[in-house]
Amino acid sequence: MKWGLVIASLIIAMSMFLYQWPKLKKQQKKEKAAFLSLTFLGLFLSVLLIFFPEMPGPTQMIDWIYKPLGRLIEK
Amino acid sequence: MLEQGKISPVQMALLMIPAIIATVLLLVPSITAKHAHHDLWLSPIWACGTGFFVVFLSYKLNKLFPEKTIIEYSEHALGKILGKLVGGIFLFFYFHATGIMVREYGEFVSGAALFHTPMAVIIGTMVLVCSFAVLGGLEVMGRASEIIVPVVILLYILLFILLIKDLEVKNLFPIMEKGIRPSLMGSIVPQSWYSEFILVSFLLPYVTNQKKGFKWGLIAVFIVLFLMVLTNIMALLLFGNLTSSLTYPVMVAARYISIADFLEHLESIVMAIWIAGTFIKITVFYYVLALGTAQWLKLSDYRPIVLPIGFLILLQGLWAARDLQELSHFLATSGAIYILSIQVVLPFILLLCASIRKKLGQRKGNKQNETPVNH
Amino acid sequence: MKLRSIIENGLLRFFLICSVISLSGCWDRNEVNDLALITAAGFDMVSDEKIELSVLVFIPKGGGSSDQAMESGNGGASQTLVRSAEGKTVADAMAKLQEKLPRKIFWGHTDVFILDEELAKKGIAGHVDFIMRHPTLRERGQIFVSSQKAKKVLKLMPPLERDLSEVLKELSQHKLGLNITTKKLAQMLIGDSGDCALPWITILPPENKEKPKQTIAYITGTAIFKKDKMIGIIDDSVTRGVLWLRNEILLGVITIKPPKTDGYISVNVLQAQSKLVPKIQNGKWIITLKSVSASDIVQNTTKLDVSNPVVLKSLEPLLAKEIEKRIKKARNQVQEEMKADIFGFAEAFHRKYPDVWNKKKNRWNEIYPNVELKFDTKCHIRRQGLTS
Incomplete structure (x- = not known):
């Protein structure tokens, strides 16, 4: 099941690549780099989330930072 | 400039209204009712000041740096490194916020209608549709909002008209039973929603007439205020004390409509309103995120990174919270302060720094005869 | 160039096909002929620990033709069906009920809830919670307290209306007795006093002794609750006075x-x-x-x-x-x-x-x-x- 999800996210990444890559012009090096790095970041994150779904995320981080202030309006 | 399209001031207002209200309609009545009890309808009124202030802020900033978005001019206002950092904070914030929004959408749809459908599929289809709109560009989004938003607002008002016979005015009293404090406390969460009007500063550079854009921004705040008060009053008059214990009061209200035994079971209208509104909302945030990232990385076009960002938003939506309780608790406590600090305090500091720089620069410029802010 | 357009075309088609699948709601599709439409539900107390949930299932048939109505008089093929199951809570009983029904239970059309007297005396707050919490149950459903077992009431075959839920819905619309929806009940329960009242129903003695089931249940008064526990009954003429005080007289x-x-x-x-x-x-x-x-x-x-x-x-x-x-x-x-x-x-x-x-x-x-x-x-x- 987990590997199925990994394959699914690979398929998503692949179809994004197939859709976007031909549209990029030759001289758009920076754009290509940004596209690839963001896609790989997404893939990496998706694999992480598939295997560690309970991993604390940005929400937990923000909650931790703002907790002292947030407590003021807690009820 | 990354965006070649232009939108009219009215289109900007029509993009902003659902960008604020879509999520308000479902979650805010019960969150405000937890603090404000009977006075929940007063809270949006206290909170709307933030909305006006933020629109004013973005207009002022836009006057200082015309044709630039907040990501671009933060570098001008704060210097290169600090500016990049602030831009990064904004981008992280919008990434996080869009993920939360997408998750709210997913939670609602799976909690109220599609119980067995995996969250990833619910969220994924929405993100996919939104990504097409974002790829289409600002003009496409503007036109889509022109078609969708009036229908959404009309349907929404229709719901009220159908509910009139079930409303009980006596639920409104006593007004301010425990003084003004509960309703002020209740206004913090709506304030965080109003602060999303800072998105105007991303859209203003592409509006045909900035001055009119400012005016329409204020009108949008008014309309949002009106709809929020209407929502809260309806929830209060219909449910009274019960409001705070319902997760989605508007949804239940629509379900309660029954006219002459045949006009009933109208919750699908709420679904339609919510999904259409959320579509615009997510699209606006998504667009701002894609555009901002492209500007931050100094790319020549934002379109290449739209799809990967969509993928990241989908993942963030799944990652945002374990469940609805956690999410709504976060939004009602630290989340509200977080949203306010990034969307109100940070731009305000930016404006202060920028105007001080401009003043200093003008003095310098008088000596050296050059303009410090180059477009 | 050509390759690109082929890829784009293919992708577009792929997404279109995907959307067709998801438009029908693949995981949550509900076909009408797979659903058991519940029109009324009854909650009975069996023992201290157990309650019994009975539901009135609507049997869809091509219109109530005249000979069908005749048949239903004999208690043979009727338009409705009553099934019941026991459980610790309503939700528990519901899960067990599903085992006895080939079709999926669909709560969206449940307009009437009947509680029996024993249950009402023991406290109703927990059951109201189930009704309010359940995502497809509607808040306009009407609640009644019955002197007899709810299961028995649901099994009645009203001569004039389709089934009992229709009878009770229409009766309460006359507003000769109280008309309490789930929403109103939940409001009363968390109100300042927390006391509430529900319409009280009893079975009308059948006119034809040979067909004891061919009768209806009707509102004969009001069950009075202190907090969420029933403490007494008032009759219908006294109920009129209550209606005047509650501004519900019609x-x-x-x-x-x-x-x-x-x-x-x-x-x-x-x-x-x-x-x-x-x-x-x-x-x-x-x-x-x-x-x-x-x-x-x-x-x-x-x-x-x-x-x-x-x-x-x-x-x-x-x-x-x-x-x-x-x-x-x-x-x-x-x-x-x-x-x-x-x-x-x-x-x-x-x-x-x-x-x-x-x-x-x-x-x-x-x-x-x-x-x-x-x-x-x-x-x-x-x-x-x-x-x-």
């Missing part, structure tokens, strides 16, 4: 006997509105019931000439007295004997005197039985019918 016939004549005059109340006006005077808690009503004369068995305005005017105070008598009766039974605040007195005081209320709300149980009730009744007889 129609009713009031018969008065004018002095110095033989016979009666009956009037039909057409419009009535009432309002509770609270007042705290020298530490005394007083409620004034302000009511305005308009009615028509429907029968006159006296020798009085009702076309004479003077006579008509003299009837109005009599009518007001009669109404007040009904209300007083309701008040005596509910307020003084049962000490349950089902009229919303607590809310009325809370609204008018929030400060006093917040100080004294813990003592409301002591204050309530001594709240004085005053009347300000305005009756207007508008017409005298078609003869004079």
Whole structure:
């Protein structure tokens, strides 16, 4: 099941690549780099989330930072 | 400039209204009712000041740096490194916020209608549709909002008209039973929603007439205020004390409509309103995120990174919270302060720094005869 | 270039096909012929630990033709079906019920909930919670308390209507008894006093003894709850008084006997509105019931000439007295004997005197039985019918 999800996210990444890559012009090096790095970041994150779904995320981080202030309006 | 399209001031207002209200309609009545009890309808009124202030802020900033978005001019206002950092904070914030929004959408749809459908599929289809709109560009989004938003607002008002016979005015009293404090406390969460009007500063550079854009921004705040008060009053008059214990009061209200035994079971209208509104909302945030990232990385076009960002938003939506309780608790406590600090305090500091720089620069410029802010 | 357009075309088609799959809601698709439409549900107490959930399932058939109606009289093939299951909670029973039904239980059309007396006496808050929490149950569903087992009530075959849920829905719409939806009940339960009232139903004795099931259940009064536990019943004529106090009166016939004549005059109340006006005077808690009503004369068995305005005017105070008598009766039974605040007195005081209320709300149980009730009744007889 987990590997199925990994394959699914690979398929998503692949179809994004197939859709976007031909549209990029030759001289758009920076754009290509940004596209690839963001896609790989997404893939990496998706694999992480598939295997560690309970991993604390940005929400937990923000909650931790703002907790002292947030407590003021807690009820 | 990354965006070649232009939108009219009215289109900007029509993009902003659902960008604020879509999520308000479902979650805010019960969150405000937890603090404000009977006075929940007063809270949006206290909170709307933030909305006006933020629109004013973005207009002022836009006057200082015309044709630039907040990501671009933060570098001008704060210097290169600090500016990049602030831009990064904004981008992280919008990434996080869009993920939360997408998750709210997913939670609602799976909690109220599609119980067995995996969250990833619910969220994924929405993100996919939104990504097409974002790829289409600002003009496409503007036109889509022109078609969708009036229908959404009309349907929404229709719901009220159908509910009139079930409303009980006596639920409104006593007004301010425990003084003004509960309703002020209740206004913090709506304030965080109003602060999303800072998105105007991303859209203003592409509006045909900035001055009119400012005016329409204020009108949008008014309309949002009106709809929020209407929502809260309806929830209060219909449910009274019960409001705070319902997760989605508007949804239940629509379900309660029954006219002459045949006009009933109208919750699908709420679904339609919510999904259409959320579509615009997510699209606006998504667009701002894609555009901002492209500007931050100094790319020549934002379109290449739209799809990967969509993928990241989908993942963030799944990652945002374990469940609805956690999410709504976060939004009602630290989340509200977080949203306010990034969307109100940070731009305000930016404006202060920028105007001080401009003043200093003008003095310098008088000596050296050059303009410090180059477009 | 060509490759690109082929890829794009292919992708577009792929997404279109995907959207077709998801438009039908692949994981959550519901076909009508896979659903068991529940039109009414009954909750019975079996033992201290267990409750029994009975549901009335609508059997879709091509229209109720005449011979089918005949058949249903014999208790053979009817349009409805009753199934029940036991469980610790309603949700638990529901899961077990699903085992006995080939079709998926669909709650979206459940309009009527029946609680049995034992269950009501034990407390209803937990069951109301289930009804409010469940995502597809509707908040407009009406709740009744039954003297007999709910299962028995649901098994009745009403001669006139499709099934029992239709009967009870229509009956409560006449507003001769209370008309309480789930939403109203939940509101009363978390209200200031937390006391509530529900319509009380009993089975009408069948006219034809050979077909004992061919009858209906009807509203014969009101079950009074202290907090969420039932403590007593009032009959239908007292219920009318309760309706006046709750501003829920819709129609009713009031018969008065004018002095110095033989016979009666009956009037039909057409419009009535009432309002509770609270007042705290020298530490005394007083409620004034302000009511305005308009009615028509429907029968006159006296020798009085009702076309004479003077006579008509003299009837109005009599009518007001009669109404007040009904209300007083309701008040005596509910307020003084049962000490349950089902009229919303607590809310009325809370609204008018929030400060006093917040100080004294813990003592409301002591204050309530001594709240004085005053009347300000305005009756207007508008017409005298078609003869004079």
